[in-house]
Amino acid sequence: MLAIGDELLSGRTKDRNIGYLADVLTLAGIDLKEVRIVADEPVDIAAAINALRARYTYLFTSGGIGPTHDDMTADAVGQAFGVPVGYHPTAYELLEKHYRQREMDFTLARKRMARTPEGALLIDNPVSTAPGFKMDNVYVMAGVPAVFQAMVNNVVASLPQGPQILSAAVFCPFGEGDIGGPLAQVQAKHKSVVIGSYPKFDGKSYSTELVARSRNEQELEAARLDIEAMLIAVGKEKAGSSPA
């Protein structure tokens, strides 16, 4: 994913789109492999698009497709693909009709939202009409969370769904330092399962959430049982030689 916008890098806006896309893709069995955030700089946007679209099956972008001068994504995508950018006839019609119905001027600024690189297919915007677009394996969507979410829901539903990634969470009352060694052994035994270890700190002491993830239910369950057995063993060891 590529999130675009100065406001994300200045701290003014705290991004909510990355986490949303991550959730939706996980449910669809598609792995999110990398995210980048770049400023409203066409050269930087184009470079990131080319790096990511070459490397991954899909690239999803958020932001920079509105009507103002700092909305540069359509031009940057055109630059990345080496194609001209102009009004997309269907997008133009949709927007023209949208504003006519509302008795609002279809200003030059609003017309910017109809601009796409040559060859783009539109992505429906059920919230506020101005469409996103798809070029090859790149899905260009709005940055406003309500619109991004609606576009993502449509786009991801249209992609081939992978086998869903299943996960099992096991609460561990000990800190990571108590379990790091034996947990690495459990991980080494279950190579098709990815076990994550997430420390929690309540201000005084650590606990850990252990999360096993796999596309295979049996293997996941086997790993989960071994994690629980490991926790019981660590707990006994910590209790040491104290009589029961």
Place this chain on the structure above:
Amino acid sequence: MLAIGDELLSGRTKDRNIGYLADVLTLAGIDLKEVRIVADEPVDIAAAINALRARYTYLFTSGGIGPTHDDMTADAVGQAFGVPVGYHPTAYELLEKHYRQREMDFTLARKRMARTPEGALLIDNPVSTAPGFKMDNVYVMAGVPAVFQAMVNNVVASLPQGPQILSAAVFCPFGEGDIGGPLAQVQAKHKSVVIGSYPKFDGKSYSTELVARSRNEQELEAARLDIEAMLIAVGKEKAGSSPA
């Protein structure tokens, strides 16, 4: 910045460190230019570190320096710099003392937290002892937000502060499409000021927050006045020929 961790890409954890660092850097007058999020894959981490440390003045990382098998950042940094990774004597001592005082075992897993690439300088961890480290212009910090924040506060305070970026926000009751044209003219007139336009959608209609940013107070103020004059003109135009 580079945020490291499978959990950020699966949606399990919603990142809070990017926004925090963005805020702190903005206050310090340092521009955050790019963020990447990668999984717990040493090759990917090392590649991102090398790309970002070559391109920018500083690189800040979060995550992957704990005691478990999925904490791979120290090794990835060593790989990126082409240096071996081993116990840092001061870090080892600090941690040994920390656990001895708490009558906790200094397990092999906990010892992992003393591992740094050769030549690293430590970053103090006032929250839970296990230090971060600095290699050249790369600051390697924890992913747990309380610890990341404490480390960032120390690190950023130690950097030369830039002239602070000042900002002025102007609420615009119209959608971006109404102001995109004239706003671009204001932007063209004030080249040393960056004007951002942030649409807000309340479910029915759009408004816009306009934010001008500059390191020069006079130029910022001049741009702000022109934005306000532009909004008055647009408002009059929208009211059209209706009698006052």
